[in-house]
Amino acid sequence: MGNLINTVKKFFTNKNTVTIVGVIVGVIVLWVFYNMRLTEAISPKKVPIATREILATQEITKDDIEEVEVNSGLLKKAKIITNRNQLIGYYVNVGTSIPEGGLFYSSQVVEKKELPNSIFDEIPKGYTIYQLKVDINTTFANSIYPGDRIDLYLRTKDDTGKNVYGKFIESIEVLAVRDSAGQNVFDSSSNRTANWLLFAVPSTRENGMLSLYEYLMNIDELSGMEILPVPRNKTYTEDAAETKISSEYLRSLLDARIAFIPDGD
Secondary structure, three states, rough: HHHHHHHHHHHHHHHOOOOOOOOHHHHHHHHHHHHHHHHHOOOOEEEEOOOOOEEEOOOOOOOEEEEEEHHHHHHHHEEEEHHHHHOOOEEEOOOOOOOOEOOOOOEEEEEHOOOOOOOHOOOOOOOOEEEEOOOOOOOOOOOOOOOOOEEEEEEEOOOOOOOEEEEEEEEEEEEEOOOOOOOOOOOOOOOOOOOEEEEEEEOEOOOEEOOOOHHHHHHHOOOOEEEEEEEHHHHHHHHHOOOOOOHHHHHHHHOOOOOOOOOOO
């Protein structure tokens, strides 16, 4: 028994033996690892496909989805959505469509809020969309976000040529921030610059006065007048007050330069 133990000890303490055993173990590990990767690469995986053609801006429902098996290697070469929960309730992006039997690529599927016209579904009765032209400076380096409550200031001159700069509208909510191509600035893409701020403003007249929408649209057309967005702090948004014209002086200044068209004419 002792001779057997000594023989085994000599066998494993021999440098040549250790080298050979190490090589064999290394080969086995490499083979196992390679085999696992190969199996993973060629083994099929279930992914969702479309049961019908889904056009741009249409919602994806559970009835629009079924699953088929595809080669796992395909999933590594393309950004294909593999989880149906990332599809149901989402929408097909503008400028594309999903053919019947087609796979769902991540670039084709967006949330409703990312669709250019989705905000029109949310505006209340008697309101309409007003968009304000902005740039990187007037948005304080893209620091105005959808959902923020901000103030709109009017910059102009009075009849004597004196500068006028004052708050015209207070506590107005930003519905969307769009770039020059009409895309949402703060979605999954980066490095987009704000070119438009969108608001929902009253378009119905009250007490014989022009509506807020009419005032803003006229300001855009009047020479020497400019609307500037002024952001406020988080509390201003959380404790949002009523959206209203805050300066009767500025209102009268505008009334003097705007022709009043009676309702119905």
